[in-house]
């Protein structure tokens with residue numbers, strides 16, 4: 321499924337010079353990274369350690385782009401020493417970068433003034449903390465001149481969980497208008513954000529339409545202004561559907577208050593392992609794999625074992641008649657699942673199992689009490 325998603329996306333864009341930089345914040349499972357590296361993928365990284373992991377795994381350095389936010393001078397020094405191109409996110413960062421590394425290469429993240437996404441928190445264009453705003457471009461150019469910097473690429477990332485092509489086309493057109501103002505650009509980076517359906521029957525991202533429109537716009541641009549490479553930074557689209565969170569039903573509570581009945585299916589996991597339902601109200605399909613039945617006999621909240629009322633994996637969800645001991649599969653947990661998990665309530669993270677056809681291996685073992693204690697100054 322992983323390779324399938326990656327290949328499908330790559331093939332959909334016919335533009336001759338395309339580079340896919342997998343956005344490893346979605347899932348940094350080492351076996352996934354190895355597969356994608358073998359396929360020739362680059363990496364979109366957002367922290368120094370993501371960059372370091374990429375380098376250690378042997379990703380080509382010139383295919384790794386660092387797009388940080390509120391980046392410190394120490395972080396920039398670390399990345400420069402590692403040999404990674406920095407995608408500048410603000411005028412402040414540009415100024416500090418220029419003073420520290422005059423005469424070197426950069427890329428610039430532009431905020432095109434429009435943002436899209438599955439939730440307000442997932443929009444990154446518009447009035448958000450990200451990127452250099454359109455009305456800051458003149459100031460940016462002055463710093464670029466002053467410090468003799470070379471802009472190798474310009475970049476946008478308008479948000480995450482986008483299911484339509486139009487937002488990309490609008491943003492790309494804004495970006496390309498600006499591209500005319502820069503000389504000798506090596507790449508145009510369209511960011512990531514391509515959504516996947518989480519609900520049964522939900523619309524799919526129309527990859528064919530996206531690929532065709534983006535390709536034809538880029539070809540037209542290249543003809544008029546000279547050749548540029550196209551980069552995209554998908555995360556969710558590649559790994560979202562590949563991951564399943566397996567949880568066990570520990571305790572069922574069937575209660576009523578003021579005439580209202582409620583069934584709580586309590587599991588041995590929760591917002592500490594998959595925070596998306598609690599944080600964004602996101603929907604993940606949940607299947608009782610023990611019962612393996614499609615029949616919906618009850619409506620229940622599927623809740624975790626964390627001491628928070630907002631700790632749930634699903635609310636008011638039609639389910640088969642789940643029993644204690646059943647294993648539930650929380651679907652499409654491959655993106656922003658483990659990578660957003662925490663040790664809240666001093667609970668360990670689960671193991672990550674990498675399944676390849678009929679073989680399975682442990683990619684990351686389950687955390688132990690000793691792991692959690694290892695950073696304590698005892």
Ligand code: LLP
Pocket residue numbers: 343345346364387442477479480481511512513514553554555556557596655656660
């Ligand atoms: N490039 C940049 C600069 C990004 O900030 C992101 C995601 C991506 C690429 C990849 O986006 P994707 O293709 O995966 O949508 N935690 C949220 C999503 C936050 C995305 C953050 N940036 C969620 O669970 O929906």
